[in-house]
Structure formats: C-alpha cells, structure tokens
Amino acid sequence: MRSDLLNLILGLLPSTDSDRTHSHPELAQFYAMLRDYPQRGGKGLRSELLLLSAKAHGAREDTPQWQSALWLGAVLELFQNWVLIHDDIEDDSEERRGRPALHRLHGVPLALNAGDALHAYMWAAVQQAGVPEAYEEVLTMIHRTAEGQHLDLAWVAHHEWQLTEADYLEMVRLKTAYYTVVIPLRLGALAAGQLPDPAFTPAGEALGAAFQIRDDVLNLQEDEGSYGKEIGGDLLEGKRTLIVLHWLSSASAAQQAFFLNQMALPRTDKDPVQMDQLLDWIRESGSLNYAQQFALEQGRRGLNLLKEALGRTADQTAAAQIIDLVQSYVTRQA
Numbered sequence: 001m002r003s004d005l006l007n008l009i010l011g012l013l014p015s016t017d018s019d020r021t022h023s024h025p026e027l028a029q030f031y032a033m034l035r036d037y038p039q040r041g042g043k044g045l046r047s048e049l050l051l052l053s054a055k056a057h058g059a060r061e062d063t064p065q066w067q068s069a070l071w072l073g074a075v076l077e078l079f080q081n082w083v084l085i086h087d088d089i090e091d092d093s094e095e096r097r098g099r100p101a102l103h104r105l106h107g108v109p110l111a112l113n114a115g116d117a118l119h120a121y122m123w124a125a126v127q128q129a130g131v132p133e134a135y136e137e138v139l140t141m142i143h144r145t146a147e148g149q150h151l152d153l154a155w156v157a158h159h160e161w162q163l164t165e166a167d168y169l170e171m172v173r174l175k176t177a178y179y180t181v182v183i184p185l186r187l188g189a190l191a192a193g194q195l196p197d198p199a200f201t202p203a204g205e206a207l208g209a210a211f212q213i214r215d216d217v218l219n220l221q222e223d224e225g226s227y228g229k230e231i232g233g234d235l236l237e238g239k240r241t242l243i244v245l246h247w248l249s250s251a252s253a254a255q256q257a258f259f260l261n262q263m264a265l266p267r268t269d270k271d272p273v274q275m276d277q278l279l280d281w282i283r284e285s286g287s288l289n290y291a292q293q294f295a296l297e298q299g300r301r302g303l304n305l306l307k308e309a310l311g312r313t314a315d316q317t318a319a320a321q322i323i324d325l326v327q328s329y330v331t332r333q334a
Contacts, residue, residue: 008074033114037081040097047073053188055318069191071129078122085115091237141183148175156238177208199309206302210330213295216241247287299330
C-alpha cells in the first residue's frame with residue numbers, strides 16, 4: 001500500500017495512545033486491532049488502480065481532485081480490510097498476509113467488532129473524499145461483494161457440489177470483479193470529475209474473474225512464495241473453484257467419493273494425509289493448467305475492452321500504466 005494512503009487511514013483511525021483518546025485502557029487494544037490489518041500492508045492493487053484511473057481521466061497531483069482520489073483509495077483499502085477480517089472468520093482461516101488471522105489472535109467476537117468499526121471508518125473516508133457520486137458506487141460495491149460472498153458461503157453450508165463453470169463465474173463476477181476492477185476504475189473517473197466509461201463494467205467483470213481464478217491457482221500450487229495465505233487453504237475451507245469443479249467432472253467415482261467424504265467434514269476434522277492425497281490428484285490432473293488458460297482468456301477479453309475504453313481518456317501515459325497493472329493482476333506469480 002502507498003505510504004500516503006496508509007497515512008490517511010491511520011490518521012482517520014483512533015490513536016493507540018489510550019491515555020490521550022479515551023479513559024479506558026482496554027480500548028488501546030481495540031485501537032491496535034483496527035490498525036493491525038492496514039499496517040500489515042498488502043499489494044494495494046485496487047487503490048493503485050483507482051489512482052491511475054484518476055490520472056488517466058485528468059486529475060493532477062496537488063489538486064483537490066487528487067486529494068479526493070487519495071481518500072477514495074483509502075476507502076478501498078478500508079473496505080478490503082474490514083471484509084478480510086469478516087472473511088477470515090467466515091472461512092475459519094489461519095493466516096492473513098503471513099501472520100495469524102485477527103480472530104486467531106483475539107477471538108471471533110473482538111475481531112468481528114473490529115471489522116464492524118473499520119466498516120464505519122470506511123464511510124467516514126467516503127465523506128472526506130467529497131465526491132457525491134462515490135456513495136452510490138461504494139454501496140454498489142458492497143452489495144455485489146456481499147451477494148457473491150453469500151453464494152460462496154451458501155454452497156459450503158449446503159454441501160453443494162453440483163455446480164457448473166457458469167455458477168462459479170457468476171459468483172466471482174459478484175464477489176471479486178466489482179471491488180477489484182469495476183469500482184476502482186469508476187471511482188477514479190469520478191474523482192477526476194468525469195463520467196465512467198460504460199465499458200469499465202464488462203471489462204472489469206472479465207478481468208476480475210481472471211484475477212480470482214489466478215488466485216485460486218496460486219492457492220493450490222506448491223510454492224508459497226509471497227502469496228500471503230496458506231497453500232491449500234481453499235481446499236481445506238471447501239471452496240468451490242473452477243479448478244476443483246473441472247477436476248470433479250473427470251475424477252473417478254472412487255476419487256469423487258473420497259473427495260466428498262473429506263468435504264463433508266469441518267476444516268478441523270479433515271485428515272491431513274487424505275487432503276494431501278486430494279491435492280496430489282488435483283495437481284496431477286491438468287485442472288490447474290485448464291484454470292490458468294481460462295483465466296488468460298478472460299484476461300485477454302477484459303484487456304481488449306479496457307484498452308478501447310482507456311483510449312478515450314485524457315492521459316495516455318496513465319492509461320498505459322493501468323494496462324500494465326491489470327496484466328499483473330492476471331499473470332501474477334504471487
């Protein structure tokens with residue numbers, strides 16, 4: 001994350017100096033929890049995309065428009081952090097950005113409350129941005145992401161595996177594409193005082209799908225690198241991914257039964273040896289390569305739409321930087 005965005009976020013959040021900000025010393029821990037995920041960093045891809053979009057649409061640094069763009073970048077970072085806290089609880093995840101997830105450190109009730117508080121501070125950042133249309137865009141982002149998350153969680157809760165590739169793509173279109181690509185592009189344009197190009201939505205939907213599929217691939221690869229999450233965590237959590245759905249379609253009846261038996265168990269009861277066997281079968285099946293090629297095709301389609309839309313913007317240098325950044329979304333190695 002850019003240092004100027006982090007400084008905005010930390011300036012917005014209450015201080016960890018409990019003597020100065022509140023009489024109750026226990027709140028020092030609360031303030032530290034609010035700052036934990038933002039201070040862990042992250043790649044800041046979404047906020048960077050927003051800022052480049054603002055530049056492409058004519059915003060210049062050291063102007064009120066640029067300050068609005070920075071605040072909207074902070075909105076995206078705060079959104080991602082409160083959603084990640086909740087997501088880690090919902091998935092019973094072990095790690096986030098190379099460290100124990102917040103609920104592993106402090107318990108579910110305190111972590112959930114910290115996520116709720118960051119949600120409120122996100123809206124404070126929307127107000128600071130002073131872009132009237134931003135409210136509707138952020139609301140759309142929350143609605144679409146929550147709809148996609150519901151599909152993802154409901155499939156797990158209902159033990160639903162009779163799913164198609166189209167089901168998966170609809171889920172990631174909602175859960176990932178809007179907050180990862182569509183809304184950052186649109187908010188950047190609005191910060192610069194321009195109307196967002198309608199093509200940002202179909203371009204972002206394709207690129208968001210490519211980004212999520214690539215993330216799913218990385219989660220099942222053997223080299224953790226700087227991925228920041230545990231390898232195989234999606235399988236332990238019973239995530240429905242394009243990879244697993246493709247593998248299931250060609251797996252033997254015995255393998256399918258073996259798989260479904262493990263997936264019916266909560267994460268803590270899954271057998272590590274049997275999970276390793278499942279990972280080996282999936283890795284040997286060609287489904288990882290299939291998903292990666294699918295992601296590349298989605299990425300190419302989205303990039304073509306995006307290049308056409310950005311060809312109409314004021315700053316073509318920034319437009320080219322957007323294309324480079326988006327390509328890193330769908331070809332990243334970690």
